[in-house]
Amino acid sequence: MRKYHWLAIALVVALTLALVGCGGGAADEEWVFATDHEFSVRPDGLPDLQNVYGFQFDDVITMDLGVTYGALKEGQVPAAMGFATDGRIKAFGLVNLVDDKQFFPVYNPAPVVRAEVLGEYPEIEEILGAIGPRLDTDTMIELNGLVDIEGQDHKQVAKDWLLSQNLIDPEAPEGTKGPIKVGSKEFTEQLILGAMSVFALENAGFTVVDQTGLQGTEVARSALEEGEIDTYWEYTGTAWLVALGHEEPITDSEEAFQKVSAEDLEKNELVWLDYAQFDNTYTIMMRQADAEAKGITSISDLARVINER
Amino acid sequence: MRQRNRVLGWTVMPLFLLACGAFTIYYFVENPGGAMAARLLIYPNVFKLIQQHVLLVVVSSLLAIATALPLGILISRPRFRTLGLVVENVVNVAQTVPSLAVLALAFTFLGWGFNTAVFALWCYSLLPILRNTYAGIRSVSPSILEAARGMGMTPGHILGRIELPLATPIIMGGIRTAVVINVGTATLATFIAGGGLGDLIVTGIGVRRTELILAGAILSAVLAILLDHLLSQAEAEFG
Numbered sequence: 001m002r003k004y005h006w007l008a009i010a011l012v013v014a015l016t017l018a019l020v021g022c023g024g025g026a027a028d029e030e031w032v033f034a035t036d037h038e039f040s041v042r043p044d045g046l047p048d049l050q051n052v053y054g055f056q057f058d059d060v061i062t063m064d065l066g067v068t069y070g071a072l073k074e075g076q077v078p079a080a081m082g083f084a085t086d087g088r089i090k091a092f093g094l095v096n097l098v099d100d101k102q103f104f105p106v107y108n109p110a111p112v113v114r115a116e117v118l119g120e121y122p123e124i125e126e127i128l129g130a131i132g133p134r135l136d137t138d139t140m141i142e143l144n145g146l147v148d149i150e151g152q153d154h155k156q157v158a159k160d161w162l163l164s165q166n167l168i169d170p171e172a173p174e175g176t177k178g179p180i181k182v183g184s185k186e187f188t189e190q191l192i193l194g195a196m197s198v199f200a201l202e203n204a205g206f207t208v209v210d211q212t213g214l215q216g217t218e219v220a221r222s223a224l225e226e227g228e229i230d231t232y233w234e235y236t237g238t239a240w241l242v243a244l245g246h247e248e249p250i251t252d253s254e255e256a257f258q259k260v261s262a263e264d265l266e267k268n269e270l271v272w273l274d275y276a277q278f279d280n281t282y283t284i285m286m287r288q289a290d291a292e293a294k295g296i297t298s299i300s301d302l303a304r305v306i307n308e309r
Numbered sequence: 310m311r312q313r314n315r316v317l318g319w320t321v322m323p324l325f326l327l328a329c330g331a332f333t334i335y336y337f338v339e340n341p342g343g344a345m346a347a348r349l350l351i352y353p354n355v356f357k358l359i360q361q362h363v364l365l366v367v368v369s370s371l372l373a374i375a376t377a378l379p380l381g382i383l384i385s386r387p388r389f390r391t392l393g394l395v396v397e398n399v400v401n402v403a404q405t406v407p408s409l410a411v412l413a414l415a416f417t418f419l420g421w422g423f424n425t426a427v428f429a430l431w432c433y434s435l436l437p438i439l440r441n442t443y444a445g446i447r448s449v450s451p452s453i454l455e456a457a458r459g460m461g462m463t464p465g466h467i468l469g470r471i472e473l474p475l476a477t478p479i480i481m482g483g484i485r486t487a488v489v490i491n492v493g494t495a496t497l498a499t500f501i502a503g504g505g506l507g508d509l510i511v512t513g514i515g516v517r518r519t520e521l522i523l524a525g526a527i528l529s530a531v532l533a534i535l536l537d538h539l540l541s542q543a544e545a546e547f548g
Contacts, residue, residue, distance in 0.1 A: 005546065016367050034502070037512040041345045062512070063502035067421050071502065074420065 031306050033057040034072060034080035036065035039282060044105050044249055046081070049284075052103050055303035069094065072285055079302065084283040085137060085189060087145030095288040096137075098298035104282050105249030106256045107235035109189075110275035111197060112264070117230045118271050121177060125273055127204045128231065131196055132276035134165055140189065140278045147188050154188065158195035168203035175207030183229035184212035185220050189280060193233040217242055225268055235280060236260050236272075253279060318542045326535040330359075330528060337524040346518040349509060359528060361504035365423070365495040366536070369430035370488050377435045378480070381442025382468065397443055404436045408494040416501045426495070426503030433494055434487035441483025445476030481544040485537055492533040496525065506532075 039045040040062055050056055061077065072080040073092040082089065084096055111128040118124055143161060146152045162168045180201050184194025194212035201208050211229050214220040221243050223229045236256040240246050244263055250256040253275070261272035284299055296302050334355050341347035349355075384393040408429075415429035449472050457467045473480075499507030506525040513521025 008543075008546075012367075013371065016364075016371060036515075037499070037508070038515040041348045041512055041516055041518075043345070047348050061502045062499060062504070062508050063421060064500040067416075067501060071421055076420075076422070 030309070031057050031079065032059045032061060032077045034061050034063060034068045034077040036068060036081065037062055039081050044103075044282070049103055049299070052101055053299050053303040055306045057306070069285075072287060075287070078290065079284060079286050082283055082285050083280055085140040085144055085278055085280045087141060087143075087148040087188070089283075089285060090138075090141045091145050091149040093288050094285045095291050096283040096285055097291070097296065097302055099281075099283075100298040100300050102251040103299070105237045105241070105251055106253045106279050107237040107281045108253050108257065108275040108277070108279050109193060109233045109235045110257065110261075111231050111273045112224060112234045112239075113231040113271050113273060114224065114227065115265065115269040115271050116227075117180065121180075121206075123204065124180070124201070124231075125271075127200050128197055129273040130167060131162075131193075131200060132274045134167075135276040135278055137278040140276075140280070143192055144188050147192065154191040155195045155199075158192050159199050162196060162199050162203075168199050172199070172202040173205050175202065176205050178207040179209050180206050180231065181209040181211050181229045183214050183220050183223055183232035185217065185232070186213050186215050190233060197231060197233070224270065236275060237281065239264065315542075315545065318538075318545070322538055323535060326531055326538065330531045330535075333524065333527045333531065337520055340520070342520040343518060345516055346513070346520045349512060349521060350524060355509075355524070355528075358504065358506050358508055358525075359532075361423075362492075362495055362506045362529065362532065365426055365430060365498055365503060365505050366488065366491045366532070369427045369495075370434055370484075370491055372427070372431045373434040373438055373487060374484060376431075377438035378442055381439045381480075382446065382473075385443050385446040385472075393443060393447075397440060400436050400440050404440075408433055408490075409497055412494075412497050412501065421501040421503075423498075423503050425501055426498035426505075430491050430494055430498070434491050437486040437490070438480070438483045441486075442476070442480050445479030445483075446472050448479065449475045478544065481540065485540045485544075488536050488540060489533050492529055492536065496529055 033046070035046055040060060041047070046060065057079070061071075063071065065082075068080040068082055069086065069088040069092055071077050072094060073088075082094075088094070089096060110132055113124060113128070139161075143157050146157045147154045159168070163170065178201075182194060182197045182201065184190040184197075191212055194210075198208050198210055198212070211223070212232075214223060214229075214232075217234075217238055220229070220232050221234070221239075224232060234243075236253070237249060239260050240250060240256060244260065244267075250259065257272065257275050264270040264272060284302070286296060286302070291297065294301075294305055296305060334352070338350050338352055338355065341350040383389060384396050411433050412426070412429045415425050415432070419425040419428060453471060453475075454467060457471050462470070495503075495505050496507035496510055498505050499511050506529045509521045509525030509528075513519065513523075513525065
């Protein structure tokens, strides 16, 4: 009887070791892709990306969004997904691959202002509209990085940048107009953009009520529609898909801006001011050194390299 | 009669649970409820996730048994009595740390992947086994030990023939608790790329697809019941 028991235990251990052995094979594969959970199934995510570009990763590992950057940096995967303007891209020596087939929908942010407020203070269009066109992807990555990586205060980062662009003066005048209620969503980029709006308006002599840091798109958007706030930065793609409820994503920045601003003005009396150059959409990233060594700059290059090996 | 129950316990119940699992897989793969969920709910993928999940649970549990059992025996020895009390209290407090926090801590030190997930699960399942081993051995009546010593048994004999056999139900209880908790906690491994059925659940939450959440949750529940049942069978065998 005893012998039989030991046999049973030995069997369980042997089976486990065999299972571990089977599972360990995955590490040798060359093109493993790190993704977060949503991107692995979304219609604008990985499955269709692979169809459009015509390639297939050897294996896909799912993890929390924040982990993908580190996994890529430490060389545990050769490619990963992330968000195009995340500060870690620059800080970790990563590079965004060019979406040369325009697969990803566009998410350019722009200040959205209630038409009523703009009617009263038409100068706001010029004040806030001046910010967006100066913000390109590299600038935004750098500003996000100053907050997320170097731990600077987002308000200081916003102020310093506005000063460096001569968009504001070092000392704001006494507020005589307004008040204007400025909102933003809760993540770093939004906090920086919100702070920029606050400083720019203060510089032009407005009293500003700071309502930045609202929890998510739904809250910020309904606050704007109901007049709880007067302006915040929204992304064209988000407004198109979420707030206006369309199903088909738009992949051209100008087209997205035209369609969204026209529809929002007509339906909700919201005015979209000039949009930022940068596009905070999904991105496929590689390590910069790795990408240069393999001659990869775009997702098409990546597809070619994977298919040709 | 006892023999017959034993055979039934090893065959009918496990087969029934396996059938439940198979039906769940079949149902959700055939009715994924939309294109998004259908990308994950395909047979090879579901089987891969189940295999990863079982691996996480079995490897971490075996490691936990291999470490906690000897440690529990050690701190129950009379010469380590004070240490035993300290360890017991520390373990009780440590058990109140949320499992997600253990996982997050392990991630900070060890990075992501299967091994980190196993390490975190191992940490978390050490505690019930250690506590129950210690409590089980301590619960053996002093008069029995006195009698054993009176018969001239050595400490080694007393441990092997008196203390451990008498403590087996309590120790097995600890192991069963640890394994069942592990099945649930292993669904969190997906956050640090540990794989497993959590992939389905967390993706389902992210994109609001109930089918994904249900498939992952039902399959891990079935797995928990199956492992618990097998362990109770094993307990009956050894006891």
